[in-house]
Amino acid sequence: MTTPYFDALSERLRGSGLPEDEVAGTIDDLTAYVAESGADPEEEFGPVEEFAARLAPGDGPGPDVPGPSAGTWVWRADAFNERAMLDRFGDEGWEVERVDPLGRFVSHRDPESPQRWEYRRESVLPGRRKATAARLAPDGWESCGTWMHFEYFKRPKAASLGPEAALPEPPRTPARRVFLSRRFRVFIACYALFVLAVCAGSMVFADGRTQVKFLVGFLLGAVIAAVLAVARMWQDNR
Template identity: 55%
Template sequence: MSETYLPRLTARLRELGLPEERVRETAADLAAHLAECGADPVREFGPVEEFARQLAPDAAGPVPPGAGAETWRWTADTSVDEELLGRFGDEGWEVERVDALGRFVCRRDRERPQRWEYRRELVTRGREGLDERLAPDGWEPCGNWVVYAWFKRPRAASDGPAAELGGAPPAPPARRVFLSRRFRALCAGAAVVALAAGVAVSVRDGDPLSGLGLLTGLAAGALLPLGVAFALSRRT
């Protein structure tokens, strides 16, 4: 299945009317990304049809109201992710997976959205037997990121028919990144430490350029992975 993913995707993009040059560029970028991270394309990008419509939204045309499912990707730091998962789960968002950039890839049925609930587990020592221990209570894995694993289950398991959303669900949030005050404070603290290190090096060497060079190196080292992540996010 994974070997045929990109050929089927490129064929579907052509059917949707995407220009041939963009089809070739997109296929090359995706192939390079998969070769680098070694991920399964279905887990990384989702089903071919859904991903093709994300890559060619104009060619695919608008999705009629009430038809199919809608998708949404978002990310948050671990200080607020559980709270947000609970909130969005109550709005009918089901997490299908966590992608290589740490984003929750969600879908919601347009016609009969259901409420979902989530839990997060620390898996620093492996997850042997974790899935089996949680399965009897209806929990199923829906994503992993570094040392965490997330599990989901429909609220129907405990709430019955009341788990189905009544009326039209709220629109997908405009935001895609949710950072807590704690995380922002940590970043600010790291910036202060880096600045202090630069000043200390300048004083020690008697040359302001030494401290500037250190700060430039630290900034480049921090921005490089962010730039890669942003570039990859533009492709997916």
Template identity: 50%
Template sequence: MTWFDDLAERLRAQGMPADHVEATLADLTAHLEEAGGTDPEAEFGPAREFARELAPTGGREPETPDAHVETWRWTADTYVDEELLNRFGAEGWEVERVDALGRFVSHRDLERPQRWEYRRELVTRGREGLDERLAPDGWEACGNWLVYAWFKRPVAASLGPDAELSEPPEAPARGRFFSGRFYLLVAFVLVALVLAAVTAALDGSDSGTGLGFAGGAVVGALVPLAALWGRQVRRSRR
């Protein structure tokens, strides 16, 4: 049995619908290919532990599904995630957590949907005191991913009964939301890497020097990416 077969079996045993299992495996396979890896266990860890992170029950025994609650997993890049969180929060979606793939695991009460609002914080230097500092204003941690932490609070805390939605819109039909700036960044990096490789291939020096040049060219190509990432971090601090 392969790692993916083992994971699929464990996810189904923990209550994840078959179509969600297939979508999850497809996402994991794509992620592994993009990362250039061949060993899923080295990338994601043991299937048993990873299944606990991905399973809708969080590793607990599956409970009877609640017909009055709908669930939805989605992801977005850091250029638009906070904006979308608040847009979907206004439609009644409450984020439970961020899963191992960086997706927002959300649910909505179909009978009495409530509005939610969100904020994102940068935690590159740890989050000592962050939860305690935001708690007095009603903010509650709802997920972490890389250098970011997300917090939520019910709009009912300020609006009261008016925060309840009478007719919430249907759940979005897709689960990926990437901005134009994100695709531009990806294209820029790919072009930089291709130019670095071509330049190295055309270099007329000996093989040893060529390899050194290629390495330097690739590193040089990644410098602008680091600068753009640093700019994004500074934006997040404000």
């Protein structure tokens, strides 16, 4: 189910030259998120014109919409290790600008005077984001992104380290863009075994024709899921 907000967003994304399948996928992800959180789209994402410009800047952002910084690096990590990765890359001078609709961290590093950053992640219930931000603001924490029920905050380490937070010789930009933890891989493996167990049980208690239909559907779904996963991983690592 779409809303006037997402209808307008779709039109602007198409007008910016974004491929139709990417527009549809983005709208589906955002619609699912809003349905789960119960949030108002405009309150959650901001005015549709500015949000569309952030998702697909096209030939250039409007006068009041900041474009991507030079040296932007986009990366992702799973929920088990993303805080450790944020700490690591914050110490390397990477400042998170936002979290995009696919859950990736859009970050940049000041080429002239890089400094260390620190991050924290809060689990926030729908409608409590402003209250959480207000609670952390006195300590210098600034919201830098939202993904599902997670809210991410940043602050320069100069607040606690002083001049030592400066980074005279920052490391090179990592070659990888996807960082998956061992715990995440174990979780996926256990989930796959659970799905296989359910499928095996269904096969045992179903009749012959149902078994064939189920098996064909399961294999087709597995192949499609594998192709999409590989395509997404390839795209993230380009």
